[in-house]
Amino acid sequence: MDMKNMTRISSIHIFGFQTRESISCLVFFLFLMVYSLTVCGNFLIIMLVSSCRILHSPMYFFLTQLSVSDIILVTSIVPNIFQGALLKEFTLSLSDCITQFYFFATAGTAECFLLTVMSYDRYLAICKPLHYNLIMSHFFCWMTVLACWTLSILALLLLILKIIRLEFCGPDILDHFFCDLHPILELSCTDISSITVHVMFTSTFFVVIPFIIIITSYVCIIVAIFRIPSITGRQKAFSTCSSHLTVVFIYYGTLICVYLVPSGGQSLNVSKFLSLMYTVVTPLMNPIIYSLRNKELKKAFEQLTSSLSTENKLMR
Template sequence: MRGYWNESTVAEFILLGFPLSQRFQRFLFFIFFIAYVLTVTGNLLIIAIIRADLHLHRPMYFFLSNFAFMQICYVTVTVPTLLIGLLVKRNKISTGACFSQCYFFFFLGGIENFLLAMMAYDRYVAICYLLRYNTIMTPTFCWSLACGCWLGIFLGSLLPVNILARLSFCGANIINHYFCDVSPLLKLSCSDTSLLKLYFFGLMWVIVFSCLLFILVSYVNIIIAIMKISSILGRQKVFSTCGSHLTVVIIYFGAVIFMYVRPKDSYAFEEDKLISVFYSILTPLLNPFIYCLRNKEVQNALQKSIQARKMIPSFYM
């Protein structure tokens, strides 16, 4: 590598975003702003419901609350930058802020993979080892898994993004994206990035496919256990506890694999931006609805909370 970040002649980057007509940009601003508010509100609601209802103080919902918190952070890393870019003509971002955004996006993306794998493991133990579930999925064990995941990915993400920040950026400073992602930054650098590309996307392959393989193995064992249940109604009831998680897994991994696990040179960044909108904005927006609409326990807890609030005025009257 020919230079270091603090020696680079580029002091700031310009995020190109979506170069459309002003009227259409205002329309997109409204759509993405509503999506951001709904995403944050929906995930905060899930966290609040889980904390308020003692029946939901179980490992499954402990990991779900971690997942909801991660989704709030995930959209907050990218969407505000997108919204600013839709309001101003030149969306500037300093090099430090750009690499920080890239780091947190990479970090939270890794967290999402591992949290989905943990939630699959919880369902595997709950269905395949029901009688031993409480002794295996103890609060200490769940906290250890969650803290280990957050801390491990937090520290593990420092090295690749630190190497990225040490590249030389001495030419054009326009990033053809609405946030600082790895691919456009690598393309923009005037350093030799061939080894770094191999490292970044090799790491992405390892994270995505190791977690996906773990989830697939878990669900294969879950399906085998369910097929041993003689009653069709019993099978449906057991498998319904996995429906929300499985739906999120399919949507998330489908988008991520299509985005990252493919030859980058044969695709345009315009296509990448549209795919990024799907998995970084639309997917977090859908998750609260998926877990609320497909999970009867969350629905019941929400109904109890609404009914309790309706009773408060009459109590004081």
């Protein structure tokens, strides 16, 4: 293939969701509502954990970091959906497209790490309760979170440095609602074998291995729960990790379907729907799942609302 006769593309036409014009405004307001609820819900969790002393524990500290990653994830994706809903087709520069992928992928990778750390936290709390306070110190929690974000940022930065060296010759059309890795690489007219190997290695280290650790942790947790003699004790122990387990199944279930199931086995619309699940729906579901199943969060919310109402009365 003669590279000299090819034109390097500088912008990409993104098709997004091809909906009827009659419902485009409805789709726009639906996603606007989802985005607003997602950001507000995750910010509420961060505020509750920061302001309420009863939530100053490792589990809730990690939950705030999960909320941060959810906010970054959905904020990097949803603006494209807004444009796609109203314009049907819009244009992004190649650099903007790659930048979007970087922020989305960094937040997604950090979420994989954070879910793994949270499973380890639950493992220690249930299987090694005598060692929990000793291991889960304030310093350890901060260093763990710092490691999660640093590894995610650096790993994706290395991948981006390889992507920007590629020649992109078109077609300049991306039939997706955001700039994901595989659609971007399909626009390249140069050899991507080194990037493919890099992606396989990083996916194994950052997605597969954490998932195996999570599953192993929960096998140990379930075994430990069944050893508890009283039914009440079992229910109490399981309730402390049921929310996290639900989030893991939703997030990893869609990730596996999108990235590990062969693309030939699913249509483009199915691929878009599954991508929508973990980029938009999961960040919305996380605060809902944790707030509905967690009595301490509900109690903290009641305390916060009562204190705010008291302050308003005093101001009047």
